[in-house]
Amino acid sequence: MISQFFVLSQRGDSIVFRDYRGDVPKGSAEIFFRKVKFWKEDGGEEAPPVFNVDGVNYFHVKVVGLLFVATSRTNLSPSLVLELLQRIARVIKDYLGVLNEDSLRKNFVLVYELLDEVVDFGYVQTTSTEILKSYIFNEPIMIDAGRLPPLGPAAMFMQGSKRMPGTAITKSVVANEPGGRKREEIFVDIIEKISITFSSSGYILTSEIDGTIQMKSYLTGNPEIRLALNEDLGIGRAGGRSAYDYGGSAGSGAVVLDDCNFHESVQLDSFDVDRTLTLVPPDGEFPVMNYRITQEFKPPFRINTLIEEAGSLKAEVILKIRAEFPSDITANTILVQMPLPTYTSRVSFELEPGTVGQTTDFKESNKRLEWNLKKVVGGSDHTLRAKLTFSQESHGNITKEAGPVSMTFTIPMYNPSRLQVKYLQIAKKSKTYNPYRWVRYVTQANSYVARI
């Protein structure tokens, strides 16, 4: 059982603080914050999510820059507590619409109300947004969502895309629309995070897709929903072979998941037959299914790096990225980074003539090259030339002193796994009942690295 729960701001102020068992001495929030901020143990500089100070165990997760913390004196399951902290954050977000320091401060009474019901004397009672509804009496105080930084993977849909009603993501499950009636709608997001490591010759060393089908329902009366996925979806790789045995299956067209797991509301009765998930979605946001794929897929970007020495104190780096996805799709917020030799003193950049929306930077403090691209249209390629000046003679092999090149990006309406929601069926209450359904795809880079 946990002893305390608190949320700290980035500066270390308690925004909410709830003591459930009174067996942890005062000042735990300060002790915790100091420890996290000045962590220096085991050679690392970042505090692990769980640590022990004077017999008190501290668990924390970071959510939108806030620290959600639990303390305990007993030897608990770390997964349980960390999962709980994440759930608490999610429940709060469901109620407040937007989760950030400002919304928490404005709604701390509501948050206390939630905390009272979620945990009693350190034992978890419920984390279901649905069940909690009947115990919560405070109305959320909405904050202006327009000027907020986007949160979480699904938040990218807010950015200017015409297809989505942007406000839906920041809508509270309890607050009513200005018109007094709630809009009936349901969002299904297929979010895929991809990790690839390219060898210096451009060969794919490892690749993985970590996907989530996330759902957020604003349907009244909890109708049953059927979600159909690719009919030829395969699960688990045959035999005891390594998950990384590439070959045969890759070209055949079927999507094969290595493994997946499901939210507890999901009924899998017909899943083995026709790949349909049946569920009664609870209120709020939750992952319907998580999946993992190591089947080979087409990487959305290819990265080429060329380093040419020009004398003993100079070198030129040529970075080329090529977007290998269809031209009707556009990736955004692309960032290419590359650590340069520590003795690099100056870098001058040269972009292709006529480019717009691209910026370059040399981060002096950590000797890192940064190349920002606002948008990249499928099929296009882009080149950056960087001329480096060194403060001392290089030891000869610059490739050993620099790199690897890493990339982050977001590609809406694209998913490399080709996993699809074929249809989303809502059990009808009446002929006129036709809620809005949004099925959205997005791909993000998790660890996208090219060695040089």
Added chain:
Amino acid sequence: MAPPAQTHRSPSPSQPSGKGEVSDLKMQLRQLAGSRAPGTDDAKRELFKKVISCMTIGIDVSSVFSEMVMCSATSDIVLKKMCYLYVGNYAKHNPDLALLTINFLQRDCKDEDPMIRGLALRSLCSLRVTNLVEYLVDPLGAGLKDSNSYVRTVAAMGVLKLYHISESTCMDADFPATLKHLMLNDREAQVVANCLCALQEIWGLEATKSEEASTERESLLSKPLIYYLLNRFKEFSEWAQCAILDLVSKYVPSDSNEIFDMMNLLEDRLQHANGAVVLATIKLFLQLTLSMADIHQQVYERIKAPLLTLVSSGGPEQSYAVLSHLHLLVMRAPYIFSADYKHFYCQYNEPFYVKKLKLEMLTAVANESNTYEIVTELCEYAANVDIPMARESIRAVGKIALQQYDVNAIVDRLLQFLEMEKDHVTAETLVLVKDLLRKYPQWSHDCIAVVGNISSKNVQEPKAKAALIWMLGEYAQDMQDAPYILESLIENWEEEHSAEVRLHLLTAVVKCFFRRPPETQKALGAALAAGVNDFHQDVHDRALLYYRLLQYNVSIAERVVNPPKQAVSVFADTQSNEIKDRIFDEFNSLSVVYQKPSYMFTDKEHRGPFAFSEEIGNLSLGEESTDNVAPAQRIEANDKDLLLSTSDKEESKGSIHNSSAYSAPGYDGSLAALSQTDLVSLDYKPTPNVPSATFAIDDLLGLGLPAAASPPAPPPVLKLNTKAALEPNAFQQKWRQLPISLSQETSISPEGVATLISPQTLIHHMQGHSIHCIASGGQAPNFKFFFYAQKAEEPSTYLVECVVNSSSCKVQLKVKADDQSTSQAFSELFQSALSKFGFS
């Protein structure tokens, strides 16, 4: 990463501060208290919010207690909730004022709205004021019987809260019994779950005091209850499921059918999106199959994919918790995961604590077929700009080299590191090359050629410098320049700050002298002179020792300082197998993340309901089926069988740290220890012709002398210490460690059986014979006891497991002893004491 400390915190507008504000609030509250004007509630809400806000940031607002209570006469539930929160926070330190709230809370406990009843009851139980407990009993009793399930869930927790305020009040009101009834009958799963949690805690704590409670505690693990919970399993919330899975993992099924039924029932829990549920299920599966080696291995195969999915889905924090568990499993059975090594490759954006775990896993799973790829990957990290990561990666390569058969290619890689000309890479690599040479002296030729090219000026880190110097001394004959490099190092004696390096320098120069006397003589003289004048005690002592040895007889000095060495076959492990097993037993807990068993980081009172003498509890459960004698031990043995092939590898885990402590001890200020280890283990190896030393080591290991070695002397009369004392933990530890030295069946007299109404009677009797009981349990006809005794003149302990069947008058004894040669004598003593039972 850490920005400079921000000592100054600017108060944000929503955070009031200062005393003035509090008295202001007090005034305003007072004004509103009596008001019935419309809009009063809104005004109150605003004020209450301010008060709670102050409370949150740590401003003491206890001075407005009475005003808050006055204002709480309201029907507004939001106001009520805020008031309850406030009262709960301050009542403990203002017991007199808390009394003021009893009235309205008790009234609210009878409200017609179940929500209000529940809230009030919860607040009432959360006051934590000892002298108010009398007011809790009635509302709690009513709450447990309430028609509304919300109130009952609150009441079940309320009982636990009451227990923590006043144990006696809780027990006197017989609440645990009521909880038990509710647990077995309530329709609402959350009520059942709360009753279970409360009972686990209450009986867990009471068990140390009364026999009855410990029986009750064990009844939580009884077959009917376990089956009842499992049958209703799907009704429970995911969190309650975790608690039940944890409970079930302590249950010992009677046969394999039971085990398979459970596993089939819970199989789908491995696909749950909540990592806590999956890990709890895995723990159960692992525990259930401990005694079935092949199934146990299947479980490993089955849980691999779900674990990997959990690692890659969810937040980085949950992923870390799961990864820690995966790490544990990989370390136990690396061969099962050897094909999955690519999952343990590090991603550039992962935090260091994750990368470190992954590197250890990569090291563990390396085998003939994947070593090449793993080492190639590690070499990429070694070139990383992130220095701690580069260091760890090099160490990992070294560890793989130390555990591998095909060292050839790896040695080449290591030597390439030396050519990278990065100081931190060179430093790490030197230390590793030194360890490698200690294990594979045959590689000296290749290594020395490369090491010889390193300029000692580029090596600054003490550990690396010490390693380089060790190699210079050890391979002086192969390195052309060795005497001169040493000489130049000695010239800079004054600038060398590390005592560790100076110690090594002394030894190296002496070794070099034996091989190339004319070239080294000058350096030796300088080193001994500098050493004798060194301010550091150890350096001084060692220099003096060498000086005198050399003076006495050079060839003897050589035999002492530079005897022929045997290659190290296995570097000692940093963690004993016992500790590792302990951590494995505590799967799905912090022990796994910290890589320590719980007794090392929790205090006794917080060890959780079942932790206290857990193992003994488990053992005593086996008594229900008599053929199931000491299942835990058998299980352990089987588990070892399964993992046997891995234990060798595990042995070398952590060898790097250990070995560097071995040959080049980290200077930590403990002078005596330092010089001793170094001298003894590096330069002086006890050889088989020094029998006393070998024997001493055997003794240290607790093996005792083999009986054949010394003809058994007539056993002396054994005397026991009347005031023997042994901590339960120590008992458990010993019980695990020691082998059974004697297993006997004897009988107990019918008179004895007659006296054995409860275990207590035998315990008292044995105590009269200086044999003490540490744990007991069971009901007629089966009783089980764990006894211990100590020799009168020395701290040598005997442990006894004693199973008494009162219907057959049979007694089974298992004796474990520190000194096994006397266990027969002890057993006779024990039996004679037992035979007197019932006659005194």
